Amino acid sequence: GASAASTEDSWRKVNFHNVYKDIAALLEDESYDDGSYGPVFVRLAWHASGTYDVGSKTGGSNGATIRFSPEADHGANAGLGVARARLEPLKKKYPHISYGDLYTLAGVVGVQELGGPTVRWRPGRVDNKTKEQCTPDDRLPDAAQGADHVRAIFYRMGFDDQEIAALVGAHALGRCHSTRSGYEGPWNASPTAFTNFFYTELLQNTWVPKKWSGPFQFVDKPTGEFMMLPADLAFRTDPVFRRHAERYAADQDAFFADFAKAFSRLLELGVSFPADAPVYEFKALD
Ligand code: DDH
Numbered sequence: 643g644a645s646a647a648s649t650e651d652s653w654r655k656v657n658f659h660n661v662y663k664d665i666a667a668l669l670e671d672e673s674y675d676d677g678s679y680g681p682v683f684v685r686l687a688w689h690a691s692g693t694y695d696v697g698s699k700t701g702g703s704n705g706a707t708i709r710f711s712p713e714a715d716h717g718a719n720a721g722l723g724v725a726r727a728r729l730e731p732l733k734k735k736y737p738h739i740s741y742g743d744l745y746t747l748a749g750v751v752g753v754q755e756l757g758g759p760t761v762r763w764r765p766g767r768v769d770n771k772t773k774e775q776c777t778p779d780d781r782l783p784d785a786a787q788g789a790d791h792v793r794a795i796f797y798r799m800g801f802d803d804q805e806i807a808a809l810v811g812a813h814a815l816g817r818c819h820s821t822r823s824g825y826e827g828p829w830n831a832s833p834t835a836f837t838n839f840f841y842t843e844l845l846q847n848t849w850v851p852k853k854w855s856g857p858f859q860f861v862d863k864p865t866g867e868f869m870m871l872p873a874d875l876a877f878r879t880d881p882v883f884r885r886h887a888e889r890y891a892a893d894q895d896a897f898f899a900d901f902a903k904a905f906s907r908l909l910e911l912g913v914s915f916p917a918d919a920p921v922y923e924f925k926a927l928d
Contacts, residue, residue, distance in 0.1 A: 645769040647740035648768065651916075652768070653738065656736050656738050658765060658922060662924045664732055665683070668729070668732075669751070678756065679725065680751075680753075680756045681752065681817070682724060682725045683729075683749055684752040685725070686725040687749020687752070688749065689708060690746065691746065691908050692782055694800075694912045695781065697798070704742050704767045704768060704913045704914075705775060708726075711776075713776035717779070718783075725745075726745070742767030743766070746767070755926055757837070758836030758901070759836075759899065759901060760925075764922070765920075783796075783873055784873070785825065786873070787872065788879075788880075789879070792876055796809075799911055805900070807877060807886030807887055809904050810874070811840045812901070813829045814832075814837045814840045816829075817833050826854075826856060828869065829843060829874075838890050838894040838897045841888075841891035844875075844877060844878050844887060844891075845878060845884075850863045
């Protein structure tokens with residue numbers, strides 16, 4: 643049936659400070675992964691938004707086509723049903739929030755509550771798309787590929803090399819799951835803290851091919867506990883990406899500032915906001 647958030651004005655009935663707090667209350671769960679839904683909420687927000695194509699102006703978080711089949715079943719989205727199911731009670735509690743606003747706000751909460759920067763966020767996405775508007779299965783990056791592919795994917799969204807290098811720092815959070823992507827392991831020892839460790843680990847460790855029957859990936863030579871995707875290594879080997887990675891490894895504040903800007907922009911790709919939609923800068927809870 644029609645969603646209560648299918649009109650342009652529905653968001654006006656929602657108290658987003660309360661939604662923020664309620665999402666934050668859903669993060670912690672000792673029995674899930676490393677103890678937090680934050681990383682998978684960030685990934686949901688990114689995959690809901692990163693389908694945007696500047697050329698055709700299709701995709702993006704507006705309309706939240708990620709919840710529909712076939713997009714929900716795209717290989718890149720494996721495991722994200724867990725995040726959507728965790729958030730669904732809030733859609734019942736706040737029927738006037740759109741799915742696009744809920745999923746993107748969950749990404750903001752994930753970043754901020756795990757210690758990351760304040761991410762400017764606006765409401766106004768509308769539940770006005772159908773499954774016919776699902777994006778094709780080639781819009782998100784393929785982890786098996788390198789710098790050329792990564793650039794092609796993110797240039798299509800309208801990002802430049804600096805923004806791409808900043809965005810991938812989200813791989814400080816969470817882990818790969820052999821049951822989802824096929825890859826396995828966390829990128830560092832604190833996967834529930836938002837840090838610049840993606841860059842420090844990437845540049846300071848020695849990365850060697852993992853010896854296993856799964857997809858080709860890297861593990862750190864000393865311990866074998868941490869991982870890098872083939873696409874992650876592009877930020878070490880490509881000279882332009884590496885210049886940014888070195889800056890972010892050396893300067894956490896620079897990373898936080900650039901990540902906050904690029905992530906906020908990512909979540910807004912293809913969305914036309916009402917002129918009076920407020921820009922929120924939520925305060926992290928304690
Ligand atoms: Fe990512 N990512 N990502 N990623 N990502 C995975 C997990 C997480 C790629 C592939 C994978 C971004 C960029 C890229 C997060 C955020 C972001 C996994 C493992 C793969 C594979 C999924 C699983 O098995 O559960 C590739 C390739 C790229 C690229 O080429 C640039 C960006 C831009 C973001 C972002 O948020 C801005 C997060 C968080 C996770 C951890 C999820 C979890 O459940 O934990």
